[in-house]
Structures are given as structure tokens and as C-alpha cells.
Amino acid sequence: KVVVLDFGAQYGQLIARRVRDLGVFSAIVPCDVTADELSAMNPSAIILSGGPASVYAEDAPKIDPGVLELGIPVLGFCYGQQIMAVTLGGSVGHTEKGEYGPAVIVRQGESALYGNTPAEQTVWMSHRDAVNRVPEGFVITAATDVCPVASMECADRKLFATQFHPEVRHSEYGNQLLSNFLFNICGLEATWTMDSIIEDSVAAIREQVGSDRVILGLSGGVDSSVVAALCARAIGKQLTCVFVNHGLLRKNEPEEVEEVFTKQFDVDFVHVHAEERYLKLLEGVCDPEAKRKIIGTQFWNEFFAVAKELEQDGRPVKFLAQGTIYPDIIESGARKTGGKASTIKSHHNLIPFPEGVHFDLIEPLDHFFKDEVRALGTALGLPDHIVHRQPFPGPGLAIRIIGAVDAEKLEILKNADAIVREELDAYNQKLFEETGERNSEHACWQYFAVLPDIKSVGVMGDERTYARPVILRAVESSDAMTADWAKLPYDVLAKVSGRIVAEVPGANRVCYDITSKPPATIEWE
């Protein structure tokens, strides 16, 4: 495997993704990992990421010099090149103007990293500092007008570095360089494939679980569904999926989830009908945070009640499976891979078990990025409507009904939301057919209906109506951190509006939310 040392929040993630795309497993660790810790992980290659700091800044991240002496090939990018240079006795200075964006490098001499790529190539630069003296034993392998050391290496010690970012798509031969490093220099093989991933995951689950029993809280979301499908393949009937139906799911969703997991996968499936209990608990509750809290707490009440009931037959439930994914682990700073738990932020999926309750955790997705999880889901036979499901908040429709939740409002929202999804699914599908990309520039990333706590006057036929407006929310985004309101064509908007007013009893008006995030959030509560 390849270990990426991350010198700045998130810089390592893209590199790890590129390495994995080439068929080699890669893990990310914080840059302050020691040479001993790294050596214990037994990597075949080490990559030093870029980072936002300046190497001579007081709090600049350092590297354990031993990392460069392990005899394991190292490749550094940007800050990674600078820290390599400074650590080994070279130096770094300010360039006159810095380089941001595309730049043309001119190669110098032979280099296994470049292989037979062209003598001049476009790369992606983003730096102000640059190496101005290479360490002893190193040679310069490329330069630009601004940057005398666009790349350097000491082939004997298998140390390579570039000032530019080969992991960015705009670097014309970036992928080729990475592949030269992995396969030609490090001698790795592309064995990280979907089949091998499934095989390894299944074996690991079997080994961890033995003959014990596992329980899983299934929400119908991508992550928990993929865990269920994976565990189903690994341990079949030793797994019980508990689907707590709080009645706040979208139209037809409970039926679709049940259908998939009872017909297609051989697991025990418990459908907890908690709709009435939730409605009662939420009666008159208007505060968004209070709603979230009630819903979350009740989820665990329902879930633990099922676990207890299952254990009535005398066989304890030892494990709880959950869909923690790799970015959760990286964010939490938990160094699973290195064995040292340095925690920046506590693991957000960790459940505070109630008194007297304890499960060991199974987290089979804790090595995967979201799109790998989706690919895994598809390979395991999950249908598209689960694999490509849009994000949906745990508290469900309760936070899309402004003010108190009741059965009547839920019915209106579910029906209106179903129309929104149907029409915008069709719009996205059309874009997909035109562009060949699922999340193309104007595709809607998340789209749903919101029900505000007001009524307005309308006229239908010759009758006055006094009914609810429905708000359409549709955004373009890639990670939900920021979002743009979707510039939907008028005919799409007209169709959604026409259908909602005509088909949803209790709705007589449609408004479109044209606010981006920030300053708004995607959800209304």
C-alpha cells in the first residue's frame, strides 16, 4: 500500500483518490507520523502532500527526518518537495511572483518519474515559495521560467519531488507520473479492484464476527445499505437489519427499502413501525433543534428495544455494524492505520450507548471514500435508487415542515416532494444523457420540497382556496459545504408547479427558493 502524509487539511485526500484510481490501496496519515510508526505500517511507497504553510513559518508542519531514511520510495508534491529539500539540507525561498494555475515545465535529463512523457508539459502550480538549492545528491529534473526547481530527485535513494501538483487533473501527464512512480519505481501492482475489495472485506467481516450476531441500524441511505449488503454476503443470517420507520421518510421509501432487503438479500429484516410514536413525541414541537433531538433519541430507544428483544432467545448480539466512511475517520483524526489515536475531533459516528448496553463496532466502510462506497453498492447488486440516492437528513421530513409536524402536513409534503423528485430526476437524467456525466455542471445535486407554516389564498375552478404553499428547493453542489441554487429552466419549474397544485390536495401555490449556501443552508431547519 501507499501511505500519504497529509501536510494540510484535505490535501492528502485527492492524492489518495488518484492512487486508488490507479488500482493501488492508499491510506492517509497526519504528517507528524514518526518513522517507526510509518515503518510498522509497512508501506511500499510514501507520498508527501502539499499544504498551505510556508516551510520556515514557526508552526509549519515538520517531518520526522527518519521517514526519508527508511529506504521506502518517497514522492513529494509542492510543500512535500519543499519539506524534503529543507529536511535534507537544501533550502527554500520566495519566488518573485509565485505561480498559480497552469505552467509549462521543461524537463532536464532522464528521469524514471517522467519516463517517456514529453520534454515540455503543462502542469498545475500553486506556490509562492520554491526550492532554490537542492540537497546534496539531488538533481533538478525540470524547471519553469519562474521556478528553477519544478522537480528534483535522488534516484539512488528513491527520493522524488515536484513543485507542481500531479494529482490535479490540469497537470497534463500527472497521472502518468504517478503511475510511473507506483509501478516502475516502486514495483507495485494494480490489485485494488472492486472484486478484490469485496473479497477482502467479506473475509475481514467473517474473521471479526466469527459465529456471533450482528445488528445494523438501516436507514435506507447509501452507507448503511452498502454495509448491509456487504454483511449479508459475509455472514447472511447472523445479521439483523433494524429499520426504524419514523414516518418521516419520503413517499414509498420504506416499502422500497424493505423490498430490497427482504427479497434480494438474505438477512433478517425488522421493520419497526414507529410512525405513531414519533408523531406523538413531535406533537406541538416547533424548534428545529428540539425536533432533531427527539428524533435522534427515539431512534436509539427503538433500536435498543429491538436488540433486547432479539436477545430473548439467549443468543447475545455482540456487534453493531455501521456505515462510517473514510472521510469521517480522517476528520476525526483517529489514526486507525497507524495505531496511534491522536484525536482532533471526536468520531462523529460514535454512539453513546445507554447504561448497560455495549456493542463492539464493525465498520467495513472505514477505508472508503463516498464514490467508492457507491461503486461497492453497485457491485454488490444494490439498485440505483439506493446507490445514487441524494443526501437525506436523519430527522427526515420533520425538518422540512416548518413549525409543528402533523399527519396532514406530512401527507402534503410527501406528495409534493414525490413530484419534485420525479420531475428533477427526469431533468437530471436528460442532462446525464446529453453530457455523459452524472453530476454535470447544471445537474441538481439535492432537490426536495419544504412546507412552510403558512397558508395563502388561491382560486381553483370557481372556488376560493385557502391552502398551503410548497417551497421548491434545488441546489447544485459537490459536497454540501457550499451550494448554488439551481438555475432550472422555466419549463421544468412550470411543470413542477403545475403538477403540485393540480395533484396535491392541500397545496395551492409553489415558490422557488433562490438562495445559495452561504448565506442560507440547504435545509430550512
Ligand code: XMP
Ligand atoms: P445544510 O442544511 O446544513 O445541510 O446546508 C447540508 C447537508 O446535510 C444534510 N443534512 C443532514 N444530514 N442529518 C444528516 O444525516 C442531519 O441532521 C442533517 N441535516 C442536514 C442536508 O440534507 C444537506 O445535504
